Amino acid sequence: MALTLPARPDPLADRIHAGGLLHELAHGLRGPFHYLLPERFDANLAAFRAALAGAGVEGRVHYAKKANKASVFMERCAAAGxxxxxxxxxxxxxxxxxxxxxxxxxxxxxxxxxxxxxxAARQGALIAVDAPDELERLLVLDAGRPVRVLLRRHPPAQPRSRFGLDDAQLQEALRRCAGAGDAVRMEGFSFHLSGYAVQPRADLAGELVELCLRARALGLPADRISIGGGFPVDYVAADAWDAFLTEQGPGHYHGEKAFAADDFYPYHSPVAGADALRAILAARPGGTGPSLAERLRQAGVTLLLEPGRALLDRAGSSVFPVQGVKDRAGYGIVTVDGTSLSLSEQWFNSEYLPDPVLLRDRGDRTGPADRTDRTGPAGQPYRACVGGASCLDSDLLTWRKIAFPARPRVGDLLVYPNTAGYQMDSNESPFHELPLPPKVVIDHHGGRPRWHLDR
Incomplete structure (x- = not known):
């Protein structure tokens, strides 16, 4: 039986898919491509800012550039300040x-x-100091201005983390900053925390607020903290996600490949994006006392955020032309123009799970003739995994046997939805001298989509 996991409905993407634009782009670009929707980035950024304002917290949003290399998102950051x-x-x-x-x-x-x-120092950037030797190098750096620094706290709840300063290192770093005069300006603290849970972030943020107060007693400015990113994206509905985790097993994948539930990104999150920020601000650090938002206000501490994936939610998708289909016992193997290097979840020995969307080539093969492409009775799905165009047996964009509405054909397109966050280019490579898929920026003018290549 097919195991489905459809992405949450997206009317804007549906309108783009329903027109002929993507087929025209595939024809003109002669291969796979990613399309970007910068208006979605703008809306997500506005939502994070609204969450800060609604909680009465002074804050700044910094887009985590590593989540996508496209220039258009940097341009939107600059335009929005x-x-x-x-x-x-x-x-x-x-x-x-x-x-x-x-x-x-x-x-x-x-x-x-x-x-x-x-x-970074000469441009006035804020530098998160991760190790004692890094601070020492900054103390002797002739930047022509005080070097702005945050001290990154090693997370006590994650002792195996390789990031940050432990208690002894943090105390010594504070002493060195306090004695450095105008060489540095120690503006506060930061942390890197794995996972997406709300309470641990609120707990550690509350500790950083207290560290700011202690640093001020040493004469340091210490007026801001950064809680990094880790704001989840809600890709799929709760019932679909729960059913998937319950039912999935080796029989659903090509080659009987096995995945454990914790191998997957949490594609459903009951609190995601800017709502996750609201939950963190409303949480009580340590489970008692004032909320984090109130503690920030009382201490006069600015909150810095570094979301990546959450700012890119529904801001782009990846498109792969079908190059061929072969039948196996009970399922098929679809080969696309492109490789699994363009879906970076494979980097983690995992799987990008939201179902790809099949867009039929609308040439002269439409209507009732589609029934000839089905393996079973009319109306039955065609189950197939999706392989890349390389000579590697492990080059699969999707190991799972997807329930396509019809047997894909050469010239059809597979659209992987909502891939802008980390999927598109974290580990793309021109393997086999295949060109990297270009990025196409789509905006709307008077209700009509327009496009240009990302620079």
């Missing part, structure tokens, strides 16, 4: 080049190299 979270010299240069101000950048990541630290 938002910041960016960058972790390499290339990301920093790209953000500046698209108009994001240096003062609006937060530089994260472990063991930053000398050139990144130097350029």
């Amino acid at each position: 938002a910041g960016a979270d960058v972790a390499s010299l290339g990301e920093l240069r790209d953000a500046l080049g698209h108009g994001v101000r240096g003062d609006d950048l937060v530089v994260t990541g472990p063991a930053k190299n000398e050139q990144l630290l130097r350029v």
